[in-house]
Amino acid sequence: MTEYTVNQPAHETEDGQIARFQLANGLRIVMMKSAVVPVVAVDIWYHVGSKNEERGKSGFAHLFEHMMFEGSANVGKSEHMRLISDVGGTCNASTSKDRTNYFQVVPANQIKLALWLEADRMRSLAITPENFENQRDTVKEERRMRIDNAPYAPVFYEKLDEFAYESWPYKHSIMGSMDDLDRASVDDVKAFHDLYYQPGNAVLAVVGDIQIQETLKIIQDYFGDIPAGAAIPPVHFDEPEQTEEKRLVWQDPFAPLPAVTFTYRTPAYGSADYYSLEVAEKILCDGESSRLYRRFIETDRSLLHFQGGMDNRIGPGLFNFFGQLKPGTELPVVEQALGEEVERICNELLSDEELQKARNQFRADFVSRLERNYDKADQLCFYTTFFDEPELLYTELDRLLQVTPEMVRSAAQTYFRQTNRSVIEIEAAGRQQ
Amino acid sequence: MTKVPVRPPIDDTQLGYRFPVMHHSTLDNGMALTCIQRRDIPKIYFRMGFKLGDRHIDPALSGLTDLLARVLKKGTLDRSREEIASAVDFRGGYIGALSGADALYVFGEFLTEFAEFGFELLSEIVRRPLFDESILAKEKERMIADLQNERSSPAYLGQMQIVRALYTPHPYSYQKNEETVAAVTRDHLIDLHQRRCRPADATLVIGGDIEPQEAERLSERYFGKWQGDPDTREAEPLPPNAPQRRIYLIHRPGAQQVNLMLGNPLFERTHADYEAMVLTNKILGGGGSGRLFLKLREEKGYTYGAYSSLDVHREYGAWYAQADTRPEVVSAALSLFFEEFEKMRSTPVAKDELDSARRYVVGVFPLRNEAPSSIANLALWQRLYGFPDSYWEEHLRRLEAISVADVQRASDTYIRPDNMSIVAVGDAGNLAAELGAFGEVEILNERLEAEK
Numbered sequence: 001m002t003e004y005t006v007n008q009p010a011h012e013t014e015d016g017q018i019a020r021f022q023l024a025n026g027l028r029i030v031m032m033k034s035a036v037v038p039v040v041a042v043d044i045w046y047h048v049g050s051k052n053e054e055r056g057k058s059g060f061a062h063l064f065e066h067m068m069f070e071g072s073a074n075v076g077k078s079e080h081m082r083l084i085s086d087v088g089g090t091c092n093a094s095t096s097k098d099r100t101n102y103f104q105v106v107p108a109n110q111i112k113l114a115l116w117l118e119a120d121r122m123r124s125l126a127i128t129p130e131n132f133e134n135q136r137d138t139v140k141e142e143r144r145m146r147i148d149n150a151p152y153a154p155v156f157y158e159k160l161d162e163f164a165y166e167s168w169p170y171k172h173s174i175m176g177s178m179d180d181l182d183r184a185s186v187d188d189v190k191a192f193h194d195l196y197y198q199p200g201n202a203v204l205a206v207v208g209d210i211q212i213q214e215t216l217k218i219i220q221d222y223f224g225d226i227p228a229g230a231a232i233p234p235v236h237f238d239e240p241e242q243t244e245e246k247r248l249v250w251q252d253p254f255a256p257l258p259a260v261t262f263t264y265r266t267p268a269y270g271s272a273d274y275y276s277l278e279v280a281e282k283i284l285c286d287g288e289s290s291r292l293y294r295r296f297i298e299t300d301r302s303l304l305h306f307q308g309g310m311d312n313r314i315g316p317g318l319f320n321f322f323g324q325l326k327p328g329t330e331l332p333v334v335e336q337a338l339g340e341e342v343e344r345i346c347n348e349l350l351s352d353e354e355l356q357k358a359r360n361q362f363r364a365d366f367v368s369r370l371e372r373n374y375d376k377a378d379q380l381c382f383y384t385t386f387f388d389e390p391e392l393l394y395t396e397l398d399r400l401l402q403v404t405p406e407m408v409r410s411a412a413q414t415y416f417r418q419t420n421r422s423v424i425e426i427e428a429a430g431r432q433q
Numbered sequence: 434m435t436k437v438p439v440r441p442p443i444d445d446t447q448l449g450y451r452f453p454v455m456h457h458s459t460l461d462n463g464m465a466l467t468c469i470q471r472r473d474i475p476k477i478y479f480r481m482g483f484k485l486g487d488r489h490i491d492p493a494l495s496g497l498t499d500l501l502a503r504v505l506k507k508g509t510l511d512r513s514r515e516e517i518a519s520a521v522d523f524r525g526g527y528i529g530a531l532s533g534a535d536a537l538y539v540f541g542e543f544l545t546e547f548a549e550f551g552f553e554l555l556s557e558i559v560r561r562p563l564f565d566e567s568i569l570a571k572e573k574e575r576m577i578a579d580l581q582n583e584r585s586s587p588a589y590l591g592q593m594q595i596v597r598a599l600y601t602p603h604p605y606s607y608q609k610n611e612e613t614v615a616a617v618t619r620d621h622l623i624d625l626h627q628r629r630c631r632p633a634d635a636t637l638v639i640g641g642d643i644e645p646q647e648a649e650r651l652s653e654r655y656f657g658k659w660q661g662d663p664d665t666r667e668a669e670p671l672p673p674n675a676p677q678r679r680i681y682l683i684h685r686p687g688a689q690q691v692n693l694m695l696g697n698p699l700f701e702r703t704h705a706d707y708e709a710m711v712l713t714n715k716i717l718g719g720g721g722s723g724r725l726f727l728k729l730r731e732e733k734g735y736t737y738g739a740y741s742s743l744d745v746h747r748e749y750g751a752w753y754a755q756a757d758t759r760p761e762v763v764s765a766a767l768s769l770f771f772e773e774f775e776k777m778r779s780t781p782v783a784k785d786e787l788d789s790a791r792r793y794v795v796g797v798f799p800l801r802n803e804a805p806s807s808i809a810n811l812a813l814w815q816r817l818y819g820f821p822d823s824y825w826e827e828h829l830r831r832l833e834a835i836s837v838a839d840v841q842r843a844s845d846t847y848i849r850p851d852n853m854s855i856v857a858v859g860d861a862g863n864l865a866a867e868l869g870a871f872g873e874v875e876i877l878n879e880r881l882e883a884e885k
Binding site: 015034036037038039074075077078081082083085086087088089090105106107108109110112113116117119120133134135136137138139140141142144145148149150151221222224225253254255256257286287288289290294298301304305324326327353356357360361362363364365367368370371372373430 | 737789794
């Protein structure tokens with residue numbers, strides 16, 4: 001009986017080569033040997049994020065992420081962190097719109113411990129009502145800290161998506177509302193684990209000073225008998241095309257200065273136009289020589305801070321521009337300038353030098369993302385979870401390097417339209433008394 | 434039959450650690466050079482440091498070193514600000530500068546193919562800055578506007594006030610405001626640069642994909658002709674006060690949480706108790722397995738995180754604990770902080786708990802320094818302090834030698850609830866009276882001035 005399929009040669013890989021496997025229960029495994037330092041990153045992605053939440057259960061995927069540290073069959077509450085810390089390792093987790101990840105970075109000789117801990121909590125959770133209440137309180141404090149008590153944060157983490165999207169999956173925040181958090185129950189935790197935390201919905205990446213076959217054997221031993229789960233209900237975005245500009249005024253009690261966000265709807269990660277817009281992002285927003293930094297910060301001096309960029313979501317995406325107005329600047333001045341710069345990228349082709357600059361920046365970014373084993377593991381999980389193609393770690397760069405000035409202009413014309421954007425004017429409400 | 438063990442499969446061996454080999458040399462003009470070669474990433478990491486800290490400036494000019502750091506890369510005698518930004522961005526590189534309590538750092542990162550450009554530009558920036566009047570004026574204006582941004586963050590307010598409470602009157606307590614930033618002139622920048630940014634006071638660490646001989650050759654080429662005598666005038670700064678128990682309540686109208694910070698002054702970085710305090714801090718409030726986190730978050734749900742940390746510099750240091758809580762549980766949270774402090778002082782920690790903390794602190798060292806950039810940072814830091822190459826390995830050995838009695842003594846000596854400085858950032862409303870139960874309360878505004 002074959003317990004796993006081997007899609008790559010089974011011999012020990014050289015540093016940097018990608019080896020992928022799949023267990024009979026559906027768990028996909030990606031490994032890369034990187035023996036420069038005696039450190040191993042173990043990263044597991046579950047293909048579930050806030051986009052999978054039902055209405056009335058906003059924030060649950062993230063609350064659930066907390067519950068994964070509250071104990072499983074052989075691990076007590078808070079023991080996961082203690083065991084990892086005890087061997088000189090670090091661990092954490094994060095929830096996004098599209099996925100939830102759990103990772104440990106450990107000395108190379110502790111790889112078994114990291115895998116064992118992940119297997120134990122994939123197999124079963126041991127949740128008590130007390131632990132659940134405790135983490136509900138903790139998450140509510142996290143919400144207060146990150147969103148409710150911080151300047152501009154309600155717009156960044158909540159209003160922007162709520163306003164730009166029309167359909168539920170991306171429209172609601174990852175943190176969720178206080179009411180929805182109050183509504184969650186221990187039974188929800190069990191049902192969520194049963195449905196989404198199953199081997200077929202997960203990708204496990206191991207990168208570092210490892211022996212591939214030996215590691216595969218451990219994974220097989222620890223994860224092999226976890227039962228395969230049921231089919232995951234698909235997420236329907238059904239995002240209607242936007243036909244007119246949307247505008248909102250938001251009163252921010254903690255903002256020291258007025259600010260504005262311009263949000264354009266963009267295509268999903270991986271589509272042809274996505275890469276063209278990545279080039280546009282470099283030209284418009286990346287670095288002190290970028291067009292918008294020069295315009296807003298150096299030439300017009302209308303903004304105190306400026307940033308812009310695109311999300312890498314697997315569903316309908318957003319391209320955001322955020323500007324904090326300098327005292328004395330009126331919003332129409334900023335809007336006019338952004339309009340001119342957007343028009344320029346829609347109508348004029350990039351120069352050879354600008355294109356080369358963007359390409360050099362992509363190459364440098366690519367190299368920087370290979371500096372740490374965890375970063376490599378996380379990219380392998382990303383490309384495997386959403387595209388079933390871990391090799392994109394290396395080949396994705398080519399798609400960026402192949403973008404031409406004509407492609408950038410065409411994508412800009414398609415997406416940087418006034419009727420395709422949402423604008424939020426942030427007023428410094430606390431400063432007006 | 435399952436092949437899964439029921440007990441955690443832990444390997445009992447601790448992997449040894451060797452700090453990567455450093456190649457040192459000194460240019461004729463006194464500039465210290467260190468190269469740490471690593472070939473797996475096709476990139477070069479530049480880390481340069483000057484012994485220019487808070488103690489070298491007039492408190493009436495606080496912010497001067499920050500401004501120097503901001504303006505350095507914004508124009509040289511050879512290239513305009515725009516030319517520098519374009520040249521760096523075109524190569525997908527990075528160049529920046531930062532001021533710290535004890536040093537000014539200039540750093541850059543470039544793909545290997547642009548290594549020589551990195552040397553050339555770094556050399557230009559530190560040797561031949563323009564300090565253009567109009568650029569300085571813009572940066573001052575931005576820095577003053579940024580003060581408003583910083584003060585809108587409760588964490589920033591808490592941090593500023595605890596530093597002020599624990600370090601005054603030592604220069605580490607100096608903090609910029611609108612007036613001190615406005616007072617800085619081009620002449621101040623030129624003077625500070627001439628006094629402190631000299632080759633004999635400079636240390637350059639080059640990490641990554643380069644042969645040590647090549648790093649030396651390029652350093653000689655781009656920094657060899659740099660001249661200038663070091664500034665030998667060193668004033669003796671005042672030591673910090675020994676503060677009494679005092680509570681600073683920073684009024685933030687409408688705040689949804691209360692940011693709490695509690696701390697005491699500590700010693701200088703070279704103090705013999707440093708390692709004992711590192712482990713004491715780890716047990717008390719280091720990360721998700723520290724006592725504060727387990728009590729205030731995992732048991733009570735009062736906060737998203739409760740931690741303690743060390744803030745130790747060349748001349749003095751401090752330690753502090755912190756948590757952000759909802760207003761209803763502030764008193765309960767403070768009481769728990771004090772309970773945990775007393776427990777550290779009065780009851781020896783279990784040997785297991787100490788060993789666990791030690792295994793973490795020693796074991797995590799190679800993890801935290803996995804990337805070539807982190808190794809370059811450590812090497813620069815070590816050279817600025819004048820520590821030997823064996824320093825990091827010795828530090829790990831000293832951690833191995835700390836006993837339960839050492840932790841108890843450190844706790845008793847340095848965790849002093851009776852004269853602790855306490856900062857709370859929140860809506861003063863009912864809070865002032867509530868905090869009064871813990872000591873004398875002084876209410877401050879967001880500029881950290883006493884409320885009238």
